[in-house]
Amino acid sequence: MRATTIHAPFDMRVQDVPDPVIQDATDVVVRVVRACICGSDLWAYRGESARQPGQRIGHEFLGVVEAAGSEVRGFRTGDLVVAPFVWSDGSCDYCAEGLQTSCPNGGFWGSAGSDGGQGEAVRVPFADGTLVKLPADAASDDHLLTALLALSDVMGTGHHAALGAGVTKGSTVAVVGDGAVGLCGVLAAKRLGAERIIALGRHTARTDIARAFGATDVVAERGEAAEAAVRELTGGQGAHAVIEAVGTEQSMRTAVAVTRDGGSIGYVGVPHGSGTGLDLSVMFDRNIALRGGVAPVRAYIPELLPDILDGTIDPSPVFDLTVGLDGVPDGYRAMDERTALKVLVKP
Amino acid sequence: MRATTIHAPFDMRVQDVPDPVIQDATDVVVRVVRACICGSDLWAYRGESARQPGQRIGHEFLGVVEAAGSEVRGFRTGDLVVAPFVWSDGSCDYCAEGLQTSCPNGGFWGSAGSDGGQGEAVRVPFADGTLVKLPADAASDDHLLTALLALSDVMGTGHHAALGAGVTKGSTVAVVGDGAVGLCGVLAAKRLGAERIIALGRHTARTDIARAFGATDVVAERGEAAEAAVRELTGGQGAHAVIEAVGTEQSMRTAVAVTRDGGSIGYVGVPHGSGTGLDLSVMFDRNIALRGGVAPVRAYIPELLPDILDGTIDPSPVFDLTVGLDGVPDGYRAMDERTALKVLVKP
Numbered sequence: 001m002r003a004t005t006i007h008a009p010f011d012m013r014v015q016d017v018p019d020p021v022i023q024d025a026t027d028v029v030v031r032v033v034r035a036c037i038c039g040s041d042l043w044a045y046r047g048e049s050a051r052q053p054g055q056r057i058g059h060e061f062l063g064v065v066e067a068a069g070s071e072v073r074g075f076r077t078g079d080l081v082v083a084p085f086v087w088s089d090g091s092c093d094y095c096a097e098g099l100q101t102s103c104p105n106g107g108f109w110g111s112a113g114s115d116g117g118q119g120e121a122v123r124v125p126f127a128d129g130t131l132v133k134l135p136a137d138a139a140s141d142d143h144l145l146t147a148l149l150a151l152s153d154v155m156g157t158g159h160h161a162a163l164g165a166g167v168t169k170g171s172t173v174a175v176v177g178d179g180a181v182g183l184c185g186v187l188a189a190k191r192l193g194a195e196r197i198i199a200l201g202r203h204t205a206r207t208d209i210a211r212a213f214g215a216t217d218v219v220a221e222r223g224e225a226a227e228a229a230v231r232e233l234t235g236g237q238g239a240h241a242v243i244e245a246v247g248t249e250q251s252m253r254t255a256v257a258v259t260r261d262g263g264s265i266g267y268v269g270v271p272h273g274s275g276t277g278l279d280l281s282v283m284f285d286r287n288i289a290l291r292g293g294v295a296p297v298r299a300y301i302p303e304l305l306p307d308i309l310d311g312t313i314d315p316s317p318v319f320d321l322t323v324g325l326d327g328v329p330d331g332y333r334a335m336d337e338r339t340a341l342k343v344l345v346k347p
Numbered sequence: 348m349r350a351t352t353i354h355a356p357f358d359m360r361v362q363d364v365p366d367p368v369i370q371d372a373t374d375v376v377v378r379v380v381r382a383c384i385c386g387s388d389l390w391a392y393r394g395e396s397a398r399q400p401g402q403r404i405g406h407e408f409l410g411v412v413e414a415a416g417s418e419v420r421g422f423r424t425g426d427l428v429v430a431p432f433v434w435s436d437g438s439c440d441y442c443a444e445g446l447q448t449s450c451p452n453g454g455f456w457g458s459a460g461s462d463g464g465q466g467e468a469v470r471v472p473f474a475d476g477t478l479v480k481l482p483a484d485a486a487s488d489d490h491l492l493t494a495l496l497a498l499s500d501v502m503g504t505g506h507h508a509a510l511g512a513g514v515t516k517g518s519t520v521a522v523v524g525d526g527a528v529g530l531c532g533v534l535a536a537k538r539l540g541a542e543r544i545i546a547l548g549r550h551t552a553r554t555d556i557a558r559a560f561g562a563t564d565v566v567a568e569r570g571e572a573a574e575a576a577v578r579e580l581t582g583g584q585g586a587h588a589v590i591e592a593v594g595t596e597q598s599m600r601t602a603v604a605v606t607r608d609g610g611s612i613g614y615v616g617v618p619h620g621s622g623t624g625l626d627l628s629v630m631f632d633r634n635i636a637l638r639g640g641v642a643p644v645r646a647y648i649p650e651l652l653p654d655i656l657d658g659t660i661d662p663s664p665v666f667d668l669t670v671g672l673d674g675v676p677d678g679y680r681a682m683d684e685r686t687a688l689k690v691l692v693k694p
Contacts, residue, residue, distance in 0.1 A: 093584070094608060099634060102608035164636075237440070261441060261449035264638075267631070275627030280618045287446060287640035289511075291611075293631040 002347075003119025004328045006057050009047030010336075012329040017056070020115050020123035025071035028127040030081060033139070034149045035061040035117040035345040036319065037331050038085075039179045040270050045332050048272060058118025058345075059085035059109040060152035062134065062145065066121065074128045080139050081131040083117070083124060084298040085109060085153045090129020098299035100129075117152075118328050120347050132301045135309065143316060146344060147308050150184065150315035154342070155304055156297025157268050158184025158245070158315075162192055164266025164292035165241035169193030174230050174238070174258045175215070177245030178206040180318040180342040181268060183213055185243040187313055190214025194241070198233055200226055200254070206341060209317050223250070230258040238263065244292075245269050252277030259288045267292040319344040349694075350466025351675045353404050356394030357683075359676040364403070367462050367470035372418035375474040377428060380486070381496045382408040382464040382692040383666065384678050385432075386526045387617050392679050395619060405465025405692075406432040406456040407499035409481065409492065413468065421475045427486050428478040430464070430471060431645040432456060432500045437476020445646035447476070464499075465675050467694050479648045482656065490663060493691060494655050497531065497662035501689070502651055503644025504615050505531025505592070505662075509539055511613025511639035512588035516540030521577050521585070521605045522562070524592030525553040527665040527689040528615060530560055532590040534660055537561025541588070545580055547573055547601070553688060556664050570597070574604040585610065591639075592616050599624030606635045614639040666691040 003017045020029045035058050043049040044057060051057070062082040065075050075081060086108050088100035095103050105126065110116035115123050124130055132151075138144050158181055167173055171194040175185050178201030189197050190213060198217040199210035207218045219229040231238055238260035244252055247269025255265045256279060267274065267290060278290070307313045321340035323331045324347070331343035350364045367376045382405050390396040391404060398404070409429040412422050422428060433455050435447035442450050452473065457463035462470050471477055479498075485491050505528055514520055518541040522532050525548030536544050537560060545564040546557035554565045566576040578585055585607035591599055594616025602612045603626060614621065614637060625637070654660045668687035670678045671694070678690035 097609065099609040102633060262444065262446040271627045271631050275625060278622060278625065278627065280622030280625065283637075284614070284618050284640040286449060287643070289636065289638040290630075291636040291638070293634035296634070 001120040002325055003116060004057050004325070005054050006044055006051050007053045010045065012045065012332050014326050014328055017119070020121050022067055022069045023123065024125060025069040026126050026128065027069045028065050028072055028075055028124050028131070029067040030061070030063040030083065030122050030124055031066045032061045032063040032117065032120055032122060032347050034145050035347065036149060037118070037328070037335055037343040037345065038153060039181065039335070041332070042336055043270065043272060045336060052112055055110065055112055056114065056116030056119065057110045058116040060149065061117035061122060062149050062152065068127065072127045075131060075133065080134040080136055082134055082148055082151050082301065083122070083131055084156065084301065087125050087130040088298060089126045095129055099296050100298040101294045101296045118345055120325065130298065132305065146319055147314050147316040149344070150318065151297065151301050151304060151308065153297060154180045154184045154318060155315045156300040157181050157295040159188040159300050159304060160295030161185045161243040161245060161266040161268040161292055162188040164264065165243050166264040167192045167194050167241045170195045171241045172196040172234060172239045173241045173243065174198045174200065175243045175245065176200050176251050176255045177243070177269060178203060178210065179245060182243065182245035183209050183318050184315050185245055186210050186215050187213040187315055189241070189243070191307065191313055198230055198239060212317060223254070226254060227257040234260065237261070241266070244274070247272045247274045249273040249277040256282060256288060261286040261288070264289040264291055268295055318342045322346060348467040349672055350463060351404050351672070352401050353391055353398050354400045357392065359392065359679050361673050361675055364466070367468050369414055369416045370470065371472060372416040373473050373475065374416045375412050375419055375422055375471050375478070376414040377408070377410040377430065377469050377471055378413045379408045379410040379464065379467055379469060379694050381492050382694065383496060384465070384675070384682055384690040384692065385500060386528065386682070388679070389683055390617065390619060392683060399459055402457065402459055403461065403463030403466065404457045405463040407496065408464035408469060409496050409499065415474065419474045422478060422480065427481040427483055429481055429495055429498050429648065430469070430478055431503065431648065434472050434477040435645060436473045442476055446643050447645040448641045448643045465692055467672065477645065479652065493666055494661050494663040496691070497665065498644065498648050498651060498655065500644060501527045501531045501665060502535070502662045503647040504528050504642040506535040506647050506651060507642030508532045508590040508592060508613040508615040508639055509535040511611065512590050513611040514539045514541050514588045517542045518588045519543040519581060519586045520588045520590065521545045521547065522590045522592065523547050523598050523602045524590070524616060525550060525557065526592060529590065529592035530556050530665050531662050532592055533557050533562050534560040534662055536588070536590070538654065538660055545577055545586060559664060570601070573601060577605040581607065584608070588613070591621070594619045594621045596620040596624040603629060603635060608633040608635070611636040611638055615642055665689045669693060
């Protein structure tokens, strides 16, 4: 089959690789129908996260089961399924409590030795613990498929951020980060009943989506001017619930600054310097909590799926560029240059 | 009157200072009956927190109202009262929601221009928002007075840590820090229903108190050996709820290491390097939350007071040395040299 491989910073290729086959009785092989490129893939693309030359990449996909091992109970050939961005055994303590990202048998698509989502097919370990079945008729609904793909990462990650930030009915929320996860954080906060959602972002193409997703205010300033703007919008106090969806020192610094005393930061931006942006003395004096981390999206799919199926939420607008498999390298370039928000891949 | 003043690192004096008087109609003057020295006072004593020469010190006291301003409603001369370690106006948004430490009109006893608890009397601003009345008959009960004094800081701070750590019925808790706050964290965790409480500490005088307060296990190792011991006690996973009651880089590093994936650190140790001990990448991967900060003990006194009065909890064993006012400098020395755990002052 053909799949995307990464060889060095900025050197993405689409190559012939071995076809995936069932190795363990709990595996399935999924033919990828939709995949995408994640903002966090850019850390590898830019060489800021190490990869072995030739390693696969892509951790978001949905597709059709092509083969199933003898011990797979929940899936059979032909099923339409979505994969969360890590696989998990479905039977450990952590899986039982919905923290599948801590499963000791879990792993990340595209890690050395595994298939990545940005390819024609993927061997899925622990299929029963990992995958979630989608309605068969969704396969013929192009728009719905795109929305459902967001369940593999960004929608669940936005939801995790909103929970970490403590969003409930009536909350005032600030969202730091105008990428796909930040935007899904807006959508998740709205879904959880937030009354006021302040999106921080300068790109109108993105802030327009934020508004469509439920943002009531947009702050286009950056740094200290942004902090002042959020404070002004919140009676000088800041937002009780703050979503940090970038992972840099500056974004975390902004998140701390705009959080109301006693509030929480739900952080889901993969840390690339964000620890340095945490001023613990300030957080201590103001009783600001920090919650979040890598989102156990597998736990959230059953809750979020019905709302996508019935149209309550539609995260599909975060995808603004579509490529075929051969177009994946161009997709990376577009996201790196911020000419695309999130790239959809149709292999 | 006479009061403790700090002039330079390790230079504590007991001097004549002006008698406190009512300045605002919402003030009362409290004659101090019991005060104490806090582990956090040692940061000033050691010169690690700046103080102006001659500044007052001491933020924990209970006593008798000696004079009351014309607008004070809740207290009158002769009332026995306990003060939390900050004063607060009782009328702002933050006070209304129980985060009195963020009151814009609040302040810390011993800050420049205010009286400190380690003296004969204290002018208390916003008495109605700050003080809590104690039963009159407690005044003649030496043991009870000592226990009630813990409401001014350490018992409420331990409770705040336990809440931040997410302690509930059946929790497994690890407590980093064997000072008075850590020990009160043990007591608070027990009170909240924790099933297993692992106290980290090497000093048997202290760990004996921890056991009396409800610790089921004591880990005497330090650093990585301590982390390994806690993991061994918890099936390799760590504790869901962890109390950090020191504030140093090492204590926070230990706290992160012994927290179970998906768990929370309730931190109340005043940060002196603890931010550096937070490895955000580890916390991200393991979904470890950080909650806590300066404890709004005013909010907790009404909840904790009845339990002290009826003997459900008795934090008094944390006081292991008693001095008169003139003995305060000796008390600092004893706590600095760790020959005393917490020093009670009877002016």
